[in-house]
Amino acid sequence: MxxxxxxxxxxxxxxxxxxxxxxxxxxxxxxxxxxxxxxxxxxxxxxxxxxxxxxxRHSRIVALVFPALEHRLSATALSIVTAAASAATGRGFNVVLWPVAGADQLEDYVSGGLVDGVLLMEVTADDPRIAVLERRGVPFGLIGRTREPDGLSYVDMDFDAMVTTGLDHLVDLGHRRIGLLIGDLDSPSWAGYGPITRTEAAYRAEADRRDLDAVVVRAAQDPRSGHRAADELLADHPDVTAVLALNEAALPGFVNGLLAAGRAVPDDVSVLGIASSVEAIATADPPVSAVVAPGPELGRRSLEALVDRLTEPSTPPLQLLLGGELRPAGSTAAPR
The missing domain is CATH 1.10.260.40 (lambda repressor-like DNA-binding domains)
Structure with missing residues (x-):
């Protein structure tokens, strides 16, 4: 040695x-x-x-806290982790992933002083983990944001902008009956999850502004639930010709449900993912067009903002919203 x-x-x-x-x-x-x-x-x-x-007296380690027992580590989440780790290396830091389930477990982790700072993922509206970090005096940042984020440092997706981009694309194609597939907030693991709430609110506001009827179907984060959501949509709203989908895990099952019911994509129903990863839209069968999540930039910018505050504590909090890029992949077309 x-x-x-x-x-x-x-x-x-x-x-x-x-x-x-x-x-x-x-x-x-x-x-x-x-x-x-x-x-x-x-x-x-x-x-x-x-x-x-x-x-x-500094570990130069930043912990990314992800509730792995409650949420699936999606391709988008993985891209955030990978980009944060790469950015940390460039700044002389290391990144560890903490699969922490809740506030009590997080307190156990941070009490040992093993890390210089923490980045919270899957942030909820009234996230109890924030109080733990503030009480312990641990520098932290958010990937996502709370209901009242004043004074907090966060980098989040601009879900309002992504919904607008998606609706612009579908309306320009000629669609007037456009539904929304989102996660199920009644599930305990998704209670208070901001992206679902913000996306639905943005969709309903935009639908009202454009004089469109709002149609919302919900599914848990798995393909089987997505298949059931497709059955529900077709039974209750058979005239819908396009769907925005903020539910990366359920999206493949949703598309399969449409196909199993005899609906061709995009000839009968156009499908457009919202905040989906590049990997998710590429591996779907058929490939799904999407407003792609800025996962790598989320990871990089949030890590850099935290390191800036660790190296210079007087650095003001960063509050940044990032939009997504529209990437057609063949699942959207003009309605028949």
Whole structure:
């Protein structure tokens, strides 16, 4: 095992100098720092994260908190995690994923002081995890936002804008009977989940503004529930010719339900995903057009905002909404 002393001998510097470079505890002349880093690379030396944390009193670790027992780690969520991890590496930080179920478990995790900051995912309207982090004095940011986000740092999707983009596309194609497929807020795991509430509110407001009848069907986050939602839609509203869908997990089942009922996509019913991932629309059969979720940018911008506040505590909170890009994939067309 290569030690810091080995690196010091190779670089021709003191052990203390190597420690300064490894732990970032004191500035080192650029030429000396490069010599140490070259020696580290030649010898295959790897930083000991725990030792570095002890030396600097900072772990340089950010935790992404995801309620994995309640929510499925979708392709969109995974793209957020991956982008955050990549951005952290570029800033000299590491990312860990905490599959934390609730506020009590989060308190157990943060009480050990293992991380410098926390990013909360799957944020609810009155998220109890925020009070834990504020009481513990742990710097944090939100991927998503609460009902009253004043003073909080967040990066979220602009669901209002994505609904408008989706309706513009379908109305321009000639559709006048446009439904909405969303998640089921009656499910305990989705209670208070902001994206569902915001998307439905935006859809109803836009439908009213455009003089369209609002038709909403709900499904749990799984393909079987999506299939049942398609059956419900066709039974209750057979004249609907297009559907916006904010339910990535249920979307494949919903499309299969339409096909099983003899409805062709897009000839009989156009389907347009909202906040879907690139992977989800590419792997669907048939491929589904979508207003694609800005998952990678969500992960990168939220991580960078938190690191900015960790390195300079006076940095003001970032409050940012990101829209999505319309990507046609063949599941939308003019109505017959």
């Amino acid at each position: 290569v030690t810091m002393q080995d690196v010091a001998d190779r670089a021709g510097v003191s052990l203390t100098t190597v420690s300064f470079v490894v732990n970032g505890t004191k500035p080192v002349a650029e030429r000396t720092r490069q010599r140490v880093q070259t020696a580290m690379a030649d010898l295959g030396y790897r930083r000991n994260v725990v030792a570095r944390a002890l030396a600097s």
